[in-house]
Amino acid sequence: MKLRLYFVQFAAYLLVAILFTATGCERALQPVEPVRASGARVRVNQTITELVVNNPNFSLLRDAVVRAGLADALASGDLTVFAPTNAAFEQAGLDANAISGADLNTLRNILLYHVIGNGRFFEEGIQPFLNGLTTLQGQQVQVVRRDGFSVNGNLVSTPDIETRNGVVHVIDNVLMPPSASTVELALANPNLTYLVAALQRLNQANPTLLNQLQSGEFTVFAPTNEAFQRAGFTTIDAVRTANTDFLSRVLTYHVIAGRRFTTQFNDGRVMTNQGNAITLTQWPGRSTVQGLGNAMPTTILMPNILTTTGVVHVINDVLLPDARPLVSITNLVVGNPEFSLLRTAVVRAGLADALASGNLTVFAPTNAAFRRAGFADENAINNADLNTLRNILLYHVIGGQRYETSNFNELLIGFTTLQGQQVQVTRRQGVSVNGAFVVQSNVFATNGIVHVIDNVLMPPMGTIVDAAVGNPNLTYLVAAVQRAGLASTLASNGPFTVFAPTNAAFQEAGFATIDAVRNADPAVLTRILLYHVTDNRTFESMLRGGELLTLGGVLNVSAASGVRPTVRGRGNSRASNIVAGNVVTTNGVVHVIDHVLLP
Structure with missing residues (x-):
């Protein structure tokens, strides 16, 4: 970059943006980690000007x-001067030609920012905590003596050269007067657009952090x-659609109160505005920061x-206050090949944005679950009725709360979905929802x-x-219910669980035709049918080996790990298999079985 352009655009924060862009190619004015040095006080019989003029390292x-x-x-x-070496100027992109072509006012401001005009500040008088010293430019430099003497985070390589009109401290970096706030700095930098987007997104819900960064003194890890x-x-x-509660938790974890330069990173753990600590470490030639959730x-x-x-440190990772991931539910689905059909369905239904925000x-x-439900491939999903598909997907989402498995218990509990109806969840013999197991x-x-569940x-x-x-396949059952006068009961609120024999099961039980059912004794049908009904919701996942009480007596249940349970009536010689289980209704659940249960 040519220096003339550099100085002309300084006031528009171009300097800041370049300074603030992450490494990867040659940049002007890049801060580097200082080399520690110390030395005893030296007195010279020269003015500061004479010292600079006569020392080739200050040409x-x-x-x-x-x-x-x-x-x-x-x-x-009676001055204190922080004097950059030739190497410091060259590192800042300021060689002799650049200096001769520099904007005069900008150059003057930079130089005056290196001069304190109200006395001699020797190393031994600098406190072990950060102090601001006002320069002749008008702004302050921040000095501290902790594991060395530093100014604005740059270690003084040779301190305490006392002259006739002041003291000189040699530094290995040019000090640049700050011209923008932390927020303005980020806005001017194309490499921090995601951070800016995160701040803007959070500001929509809670402007506190942005207001703090624009007014107070903070250190930001960007x-x-x-x-x-x-x-x-x-x-x-x-980022723009991320959950704002999450953004608040993560962004405030990148902010600590006050100014903290890398020369102060010997403190170990430091508390952030989020409330958890980060670990600051200074190594030879570099500095690091680690969050509690970062490996x-x-x-x-x-x-x-x-x-x-304040102070900004640009970093190459997002700091995590805990082990929780940073991606939205939408990104989880998009990034996992096991959810490719779910992803297709979500996109088709226009729900990608809805699943990227909120608290769900x-x-x-x-x-595999989609295929079992009849959605063999993406074409089947793309050809599905849009409203039906949308309702199915929303039936898988509980809004306003995140429920971990520890929030569920053995009791069957209904949770209202974004579709409007409830799903039934239990933690009996594993966690299941509407009988579908959580895998x-x-x-x-x-x-x-x-x-993740194994059925739609x-x-x-x-x-x-x-x-x-x-x-x-249940016309015989319907005829029996109507003949027994139980239709209104089984259409009431319930809840009920019905073991529903197929037409073939009725035929096997002696009802050769549907007319045989329609002409049967209503009392006999009532006794048989009530033996197929319980007065609660019982999904397959809840059936345990032993006895199950129905409205017409006790059934025997056989259940083993990895196989579907079976049910047997007291009058049956063999058990009935569940051929289609967990058919959810508004007032209960139906399991289709292959034999009529006899009390």
Whole structure:
């Protein structure tokens, strides 16, 4: 970058943006980690100007001082000067040609920012905590003596050169006066657009953090765009739709009160605004920060960027306050090949944005679950009725709360879904929802929690009677219910569980034709039918070996791990198999069986 352009655009924060861009190519004015040095006080019989003019290591400082017309000012008074070496100027992109072409006012401001005009501040008088010293430029530099003497996070390589009109401390970096707030700095940097988007998203719900960063003194660890992408935010839209509670928790974890330079990183753990600690470590040549949820320390790419409201350190990873992941439920689905059919369904139904925000509990069917439900491939999903598909998907989502498996118990509890109807969840013999087993639980996302299930949940379309009437394989059962006068009972609120014999089961039991059912003794039919009904919801997953009380007596249940349970009536010589289980209705559940149960 040519220096003339650099200085012309300084006031528009271009300097800040370049300084603040993560490493990876050559940049002007990049902060680097200082090398520690110390030394005893040295007295020279020269003015500060004479010291600079006569020392070849300060030839670029001399050129800058002469160009800015400050030679006389540095020859009198009682001053403290932080004097950058030639290497410091060159590292900042300021060689002799650049200095001669620099904007005069900008150059003068930079130089005056290195001069304290109200006395001699020797190393021994610097406190072990951060102190601001006002410069002749008008703004303060921050000095501290802790494991060495540093200014704005840059260690002084040679301190305490006492001259006739002050003291000189040699530094290995040019000090740049801050010209923007932390927020303005981020806005000017194209490599921090994801961070800016996160702050803007959070500001919609809670402006506290943004207001603090614009007014108070804070140290911010600023993740790059790549850091956000590695954390699961594959696009900036994923940030813009992220859960605001999550963003608040994570972003405040990147902020600590006050200014803290890397030279102060010997403190170990430091409390953040989020309430949990981060670990700050200074290594030879680099500094790191580690969150409680990060497996490895995060490298600081660009340290000690001073702003008008604090200090910024650009980092290469997002800091995690705990082990919970950073991606939304939508991103979890999109990124997992086991959910490719669910992803297709979500996109087809236009629910991707809805599953990327809020506070949700989602029961996510696998590809195998979709195939079992008749959705053989993506074409089947794309050809499905849109409203039906949307209702099915919303029936898998509980809004407003994230329920871990520890929130469930052995009692069957109904949870209202975004579709409007309830799903029934229990933790008996494993966690199940509407009888579908949870095969992977407690998958955390930024906006909720996911439980993977082995079957698609179908919203109930009517009562138990409606379900039977709509099934051509249960016409004998419907005729029996009508003959026994139980239709109104089984259409009431319930809840009930019905073991529903197929037409073939009735025929096997001696009802050769449907007319035989219609002409049967109502009392006999009533006694048989009530033996197929319980007064609660009992899914397959809840059937345990032993006795099951029905409205007409006791059934025997056989249940073993890995196989479907069977039921047997006291008058049956063999058990009935469940051929279609967990048919959910508005007032209960139906299990289709292959034999009539005899009391």
